Amino acid sequence: DSGVTQTPKHLITATGQRVTLRCSPRSGDLSVYWYQQSLDQGLQFLIQYYNGEERAKGNILERFSAQQFPDLHSELNLSSLELGDSALYFCASSTVPGTGGTDTQYFGPGTRLTVL
Amino acid sequence: AQSVTQLDSHVSVSEGTPVLLRCNYSSSYSPSLFWYVQHPNKGLQLLLKYTSAATLVKGINGFEAEFKKSETSFHLTKPSAHMSDAAEYFCVVSVSGYALNFGKGTSLLVTP
Numbered sequence: 001d002s003g004v005t006q007t008p009k010h011l012i013t014a015t016g017q018r019v020t021l022r023c024s025p026r027s028g029d030l031s032v033y034w035y036q037q038s039l040d041q042g043l044q045f046l047i048q049y050y051n052g053e054e055r056a057k058g059n060i061l062e063r064f065s066a067q068q069f070p071d072l073h074s075e076l077n078l079s080s081l082e083l084g085d086s087a088l089y090f091c092a093s094s095t096v097p098g099t100g101g102t103d104t105q106y107f108g109p110g111t112r113l114t115v116l
Numbered sequence: 117a118q119s120v121t122q123l124d125s126h127v128s129v130s131e132g133t134p135v136l137l138r139c140n141y142s143s144s145y146s147p148s149l150f151w152y153v154q155h156p157n158k159g160l161q162l163l164l165k166y167t168s169a170a171t172l173v174k175g176i177n178g179f180e181a182e183f184k185k186s187e188t189s190f191h192l193t194k195p196s197a198h199m200s201d202a203a204e205y206f207c208v209v210s211v212s213g214y215a216l217n218f219g220k221g222t223s224l225l226v227t228p
Contacts, residue, residue: 002159033215043206045215056214090160092216105216107152107160 003027004108006091012114018079021111025072025093031055032074033094033105034066038087049074081115088112118143118209120190122219130227135179135194137222139207142188148210149190151181154221155203163205166190177201202226 003026013019025032034046036059045058049068060066063081068074078085089112092105123138141147151163164175171183181192190207207219 002161004159031214035216042220043218045211045217048214056212058215092160104150104162104165106162109159 002106002108004091004093004106006089006108006111008111009109010112010114012116013081014116015081015083017081017115018077019081019113021076021078021089021091021113023074023076023091023093023108025074025091026106029093029095029106030072031094031096031103032068032072033092034060034074034076035090035092035107036087037090037110038084043090046076078113083115086113086115118147118211119217120149120207120209120219122205122207122222124222125220126223126225128225128227129197131199132196135192135197135201135224137192137205137207137224139190139192139219140188141190141207141209143209149181149183150208150210150216151175151179151190151192152206152208152218153203154206160206163192197224197226199226199228 005024007022030051033048037043046060047066048056052068063079066076088110090110092107094103094105119142121140149166152160164173166173166183174180179194204221208216211217
């Protein structure tokens, strides 16, 4: 158990809908990262937040957005869902925002999103 | 740009025999490299990480990896495979100190 929690574990929805994925980082971790794992694209970095502020963006679609709240939990919002958005979404957390690339990211169990 | 290439998409070994999962990296400077493991329907677990302190890195569950700059490699090894080692393994490089860039993964099958 990494200490990172994600809810829900599974989500099934229809095209065009909007969903929210939630992540609680490990106690004391200020950084939260979101990743998408799909069969065709593999594991891809989406976005990073540090202490409430956006720090870095990866291959995140404009239909997707995220935020980190004062209690440090984070939410990933996915809107206008398409079939291709079906994937496993992981949240990870670390203590510091990646100083020198040595900071370890601890991953949650993921949320499996199925878009029908 | 920092990236990794996992040379085998599938590796099959017999229980009790050595494991070798190969990874080459591409980086314009000294990289931070990781190996993560993903068991079926589970999250990602860190096996080990290289941060330039020592070229031979020991991880959990008997795994280790050696950083070879001359070969731009970071192969993962284990002397003796166990059935519980069957999983997907990812070689990972840290990009600019924040995002992780994952390889495509190597599926390890362990047969009795």
